[in-house]
């Protein structure tokens with residue numbers, strides 16, 4: 155596993171290879187990330203993982219400051235997998251010091267879910283993904299469906315611009331149904347227990363949707379109930395079609411999308 159700390163070594167190391175699978179991360183490596191790496195390793199000659207906390211996608215400065223980061227530990231976990239050929243750990247300059255800037259706008263119809271609550275977040279995500287794609291020139295990019303809206307927007311954006319495939323990978327959960335996330339490192343034990351209760355409640359709720367006529371109303375009432383019961387703040391709880399992310403009134407091709415706060419930690423998931 156070669157660690158690439160600047161663009162010069164990136165270009166030099168990747169030059170001989172055409173068949174590259176890319177797993178972008180912000181570090182805080184966990185088994186969710188490792189599942190993407192496994193998939194890439196299986197389907198590509200070489201796998202590159204990036205570790206870069208992109209300041210441009212943080213709409214909240216405190217969130218950026220407290221974002222979990224432990225490069226030494228991350229590198230040690232990645233090395234142990236024996237499935238990563240390169241780890242790219244660029245500086246801000248490596249990624250953003252490029253004169254050509256294209257203004258990225260999210261369409262009005264796409265300003266839903268996290269795009270509605272985190273102003274500028276996805277513009278920052280698309281910007282960094284565009285730049286990383288240009289720098290790395292991978293054939294395939296592996297992303298988690300836990301961050302479904304991110305996967306959906308990045309896939310549409312990059313596949314329109316480059317000869318590339320963005321592949322969505324299933325959400326990895328712990329035994330208590332909590333989706334793995336770097337942000338879970340910020341939760342105390344009892345908060346992690348609340349996250350597990352939330353997941354179990356939403357999974358149960360989804361089963362009940364099968365027989366409901368007015369889904370929107372049912373979700374609104376249950377959002378209030380769950381908020382009160384578990385003392386959390388739910389930002390959204392919506393059933394949406396996975397192909398266009400429009401509000402859905404039936405379970406077919408649809409998922410329940412959830413964002414909520416436990417204390418100051420914001421978590422997202424979909425079921």
Ligand code: AMP
Pocket residue numbers: 178179180181185186187189190296297298299300301323324325326327333334335336
């Ligand atoms: P992050 O480091 O949080 O930016 O995540 C890097 C990639 O890992 C993104 O494509 C995420 O969607 C994906 N990912 C994060 N958590 C999980 C999970 N629990 N299961 C599968 N993929 C995940």
